[in-house]
Amino acid sequence: MPVAPLFRPIDVAPAYQKVADAIEREIVNGRIKPGDPIGTEHDLVRQFGVNRSTIREGIRVLEEGGLIRRDSSRRLHACLPRYSKLASRLSRALVLHEVTFRELYEASMTLEVASIEGAVERATEQNIAELTNNLARSEAVVGNPAMLAECDAEFHVLVAKASQNRVLQLAREPAAQLFYPTTEMIVTGVAEGGPRLVAAHRHLIDAIRRRDREAGVLWTRRHLQDWRRGFEKIASLDRSVEHMYMEHAQATRRR
Amino acid sequence: MPVAPLFRPIDVAPAYQKVADAIEREIVNGRIKPGDPIGTEHDLVRQFGVNRSTIREGIRVLEEGGLIRRDSSRRLHACLPRYSKLASRLSRALVLHEVTFRELYEASMTLEVASIEGAVERATEQNIAELTNNLARSEAVVGNPAMLAECDAEFHVLVAKASQNRVLQLAREPAAQLFYPTTEMIVTGVAEGGPRLVAAHRHLIDAIRRRDREAGVLWTRRHLQDWRRGFEKIASLDRSVEHMYMEHAQATRRR
DNA sequence: GCTCTAGCTTTGTCGGACAAAGGGAACAGA
DNA sequence: TCTGTTCCCTTTGTCCGACAAAGCTAGAGC
Incomplete structure (x- = not known):
């Protein structure tokens, strides 16, 4: 007799992926609008509590997906994928x-x-x-x-x-x-x-x-x-x- | 009077991007075929002569683009984008x-x-x-x-x-x-x-x-x-x- | 008020480090 | 000989700290 499920599947994903997912979620659901600045890498380090290398890997994922870009001054901001x-x-x-x-x-x-x-x-x-x-x-x-x-x-x-x-x-x-x-x-x-x-x-x-x-x-x-x-x-x-x-x-x- | 161009534009891109481009080129032109293993991160560090963090950023770009994947044992290999x-x-x-x-x-x-x-x-x-x-x-x-x-x-x-x-x-x-x-x-x-x-x-x-x-x-x-x-x-x-x-x-x- | 410079910030890159997980080889038992 | 186990090495994911180059900012100088 199967027991009623007490626990949900644990979301096991690398930290960089979770960082990317979290930022993506904010952009897709509109809390971060295209053009809005994402913080600096250091800001994200503080917010997510992970190392800068990890943050940077997550940023690469989003950048390649076209969700964020770096403007002329290399600051990060959300954007509409082209x-x-x-x-x-x-x-x-x-x-x-x-x-x-x-x-x-x-x-x-x-x-x-x-x-x-x-x-x-x-x-x-x-x-x-x-x-x-x-x-x-x-x-x-x-x-x-x-x-x-x-x-x-x-x-x-x-x-x-x-x-x-x-x-x-x-x-x-x-x-x-x-x-x-x-x-x-x-x-x-x-x-x-x-x-x-x-x-x-x-x-x-x-x-x-x-x-x-x-x-x-x-x-x-x-x-x-x-x-x-x-x-x-x-x-x-x-x-x-x-x-x-x-x-x-x-x-x-x-x- | 404009001088004849002596030099081509220097390709100024971050190292991680060059790493990604280089691997992409090998995959797209067929020298690396889908399924072929890419080396370990350490291999790539040796081949490209850059730090492992840099290699990893490049890998994220390719992974997001669907050109490479990690199999069950997390080894890297080229693949056909799905x-x-x-x-x-x-x-x-x-x-x-x-x-x-x-x-x-x-x-x-x-x-x-x-x-x-x-x-x-x-x-x-x-x-x-x-x-x-x-x-x-x-x-x-x-x-x-x-x-x-x-x-x-x-x-x-x-x-x-x-x-x-x-x-x-x-x-x-x-x-x-x-x-x-x-x-x-x-x-x-x-x-x-x-x-x-x-x-x-x-x-x-x-x-x-x-x-x-x-x-x-x-x-x-x-x-x-x-x-x-x-x-x-x-x-x-x-x-x-x-x-x-x-x-x-x-x-x-x-x- | 405008320009320019010095200093701070941020990015891109580097080196090294460590725990966890996987793979492989040696070894023991059938 | 084949199978199963254990230990070691490798690889990945993550962290720490560091530094040069380029951008930005604010104050000095006009």
Whole structure:
């Protein structure tokens, strides 16, 4: 006959983990708001009653999770996790899982089409202005593959933003980050790549402005199909997706 | 007149970050394969020539990123980041960004419909067997909201898995993790909730088995609409989404 | 009132230390 | 020979104390 449980399971976790959990709890439940300063390491030592080394290990956990950051003066404060940083973890995971081109392409098709549908429905004047501004910059750098690729990535982030759906925005980011480095290669390797890319963006903005869902979906599909054809042309190059990812990851970390 | 650049920017980063970067690089480019042991902390101290405290801070960064883990004996080894762990970071971020119900619902509709479409097209016998097994377990616990909610979450993970698209699998996970804790509340609060949920699962498996895309999409929509109606019924309860998330996060961390 | 410097604070890193837990090898018994 | 036990070594988690470099602050000097 089993006895009634008298005790709860003891929470056995390393001290640094408990420190991280405690601070996370305060941030997630809102007692510490984004932007609020966390104390200095010494403060935390006093509050938690553990050694500074232990505190520092806990801080690393939270920092990597994007919950806290150090500002210019290296003081700690809570912050809203940035999508692009979190997404880069996922992109890394996708590379490690060796996802196929089909998986990436199919998922992106779904996510980008959903983004444009949202954008067509809910884009604000502000959103459209940002997209238009992006288009102008793209036209100016159409001969520079690296800068054009960067503009393209930003364009699609702006479309997702215009959808007014942050869940979607976040869901599309990991796949988009894997797209980005290949765009440069495609624009470099395919003669008509640059102009076609800019033209597609123009049509997409136009569709959003006219609230023309059909056109938005159509041009998103074409845009992605262009990207696929370009990718298939250069797929025989010697650089692997892993290498592309590594370069991208290092570049973003430096920011 | 600007001089030609003689020097590259010096990479100024804390030592612990360099340690983490160096190990990450070896894992991502494949020189260290998932499962391979990383040395002991003392080994790393010798290899990198820094203090053990510094090594340990670097290890925390990688551990949080899911790139390395400690096995039962606490030895370090590389590993494939697990989707559910990474996704919980994103779920946390979504909570902090205070996403609305509309955003969550709309994105999930897109992602779950895409999952079922993939599953209908590509599910293997193995996938169908797993789904059938899940259904049987769901039927057995239809009166237990907590366990039924867990089965439901697993069911949709299995559908995504059956789509044979890991990018999609990963993209849907953050939103799904926010769904999960509410499912229990809905099944508890709505009388017909449990049976309707199980019935929907049965129809979904059937659609996958018959490769009937229309039916799959239809029942996914109905299933999600049921969830929404349930949510709207209980939305006046006193527990906020943040609380639901916190409880869920703690439960998963203990695993 | 403004600037500049000296001093205090904080971070990043180091060296060493110790208890607890795990793994492994030697040893005893079947 | 195989199995089970015990003791020792290793490894981890944590602590203590220390110091240089960089930031911040307050007071001196104008």
